[in-house]
Amino acid sequence: MSTHASTAQPSYLVDTGARKGLMAWLTTTDHKRIGLLYLYSMITFFFVGVGIGFVMRLVQLTTFQKLISAQTYNALFTVHGVIMIFLFVVPGLPAIFGNFFLPILIGAKDVSFPRLNLASWYFFVAGAILAVLSLFTGGGAPDTGWTFYAPFSLKTGTNVSLAVFAAFVLGFSSMLTGINFITTIHRLRAPGMKWFRMPLMCWALYSTAWIQLLATPIVAITLVLVILERFFGIGIFDPSKGGDPLLYQHLFWIYSHPAVYIMILPAMGAISEILPTFAKRPIFGYKAIAFSSMSIAAVGSLVWAHHMFTSGMSATANMVFSLLTMIVAVPSAIKVFNWVSTLYKGSIDFQPPLLFTLTFIFLFCIGGLTGVMQGALALNVHIHDTYFIVGHFHYVMFGGTGMALFAALLYWFPKMWGKMYSKKAIYASWFPMFIGFNMLYFGMMILGMMGMPRRYYVHLPQFHTMHVVATVGSWLLILGLVMFFGTLLYAIFKGEKAEDNPWGGVTLEWTIPSPPPLENFEEIPTITHGPYHFEQQEAK
């Protein structure tokens, strides 16, 4: 890697310490390298999850004659969920782009606790290894679904304890990252970087970090209780001992619903960074977006029981949670209106990151609106635990967080590696990805409306056509993904050298060389204005 002419510091990709090569990476405390470590490990697990999803779709190509046993199918949907949620979607954006860009965006040299940051990555890897081990040891791969619902998770002979412990360790990694980010934002902002001069990505990461802090411990203790229950039979979730399985569901969703916002808020932050750059104008409603992040974090913590409308809660509880669920859609909609308004009368420079950003907005709107549908009690009872919910959450998590992650990757790729990818190849990968995505997940929603229950091994003949459509969609989607990541991988090695500011962005990361130097800034900058200050640039 070449160093930039105007700086004495070498790029962060050059080994300067005593250790070289792989060891230098595995012992690094540089937030940028840690971000890349997360990226490489997460993309690997993402493709493992994709592979499992591919097999599950193949199973549904036939009505009764199957490639694999029913027990294996149960294990597959459990492991697909555990990998995708705990190893990719929840930690994805904060761990990769939060680590890499948070310090740069606020004008700092690193996070507050660099060694703790590396430790978080090791916790992540340890959790990932445990999760994989749980497939091959003990009583076989867990078959409970990623939600580990009691009482089945307490009674099944499969290796639930190890899988649950893996999730516990991953939660620890997530919490430590949250602590690091909050402290960094409070303590290390550059002179003049007031709260409302921070780029919106930082606001998103800040609110995410608070959810990580306040919600993750609840799932940690819940999972510990499952382990204690399995080993010692303490009886808190066991009705035969006076316990209550419904308590498990409450404790689980008290975390796992806010976790949905851990997944989506950083995605929204990245989108709020990308749009102004390509519309060449300041974001519309900066404060509204910043506050809506915080209010999503707050209201989103009070809606967990909408996962449990059919579990036998009181009618009052159902109605309260239904109302709160509808309310939480408001701050999300505020963001969508602001993003669209940012484009209005902008001078739009259409580039691959913007394409994926618009894809995010489109798919996220479908995912969000179908979410409001399910918040309505009367409808929820009918489509509960059908393919409708499976289609819905893939729209939000994959169409939302996944597409935003791809957009962020395309946006910051030239900065991270100092290379530029082939834009044509990226556009080419978008078509199969977008068409396949909608065939697969819209197909699932139609199946759900028709009455196809989720997690079923076999299906009735009337569902067959849509299952075939969805499966063909999954092939197109995977083709698009392979083309997308193939293009980027090629660009890392053989791409053309990227400029320092290829998109004409105005936030701090575009003021430093690509790839960034070791300590980010020659001199810590002094900030005199808000983050999206395009007028001044034109005046130059």
Next chain:
Amino acid sequence: MTGHVHRDDFGSRLGMWLFLVTEMVLFGGLFIGYSYMRYRYPAEFHHGGGELNATLGIINTLVLLTSSLTVVLAIVAIQRAEKKRAMAFLGTTLALGLTFLVIKGFEWGAKFHHGIYPNSHHLATMPPGEQVFFGLYFTMTGLHGVHVIVGLGLLSVMLWWVATDRVRQDRYVHLENSGLYWHLVDVIWIFLLPLFYLAA
């Protein structure tokens, strides 16, 4: 890549406080479970509390509160550069923490002796509400005990660091943070005492 020589004691304390928030929420999950179950089985919880030894519980509270005081005194001593006194106070804290664990061990031992432990035959003959009471009792005091052990580990390291001058008058944020953790252990116990021992 440790090029940055950057020290931020306030930041370190902030990070520790945030970590303590996660610890409180961790126990918070159990407190939610406790409130729900107590609402469901008020009479059984009342009866279960009567079977615990409140005297030992109160003695243990005093032991733990005193140990919190000695850890503060150790920090004050370090601020005044009185190394020996700081080590003496830390040693006292460790001794008090161990005392707490020993008393706790006797309590648990007595319960086991009476056939009250998770999944026991004797427990299975008791009413469901009391089974849940003891399930929560062992889980919550057990998790608290784990935190006492972690805290003792931290304070032992601090004792070593004071002895080797890694913690000293101008650099004692690690000791302060370990002290904060120890206070958390203390505070959680203050909630456990009335919920279990004084429930009768």
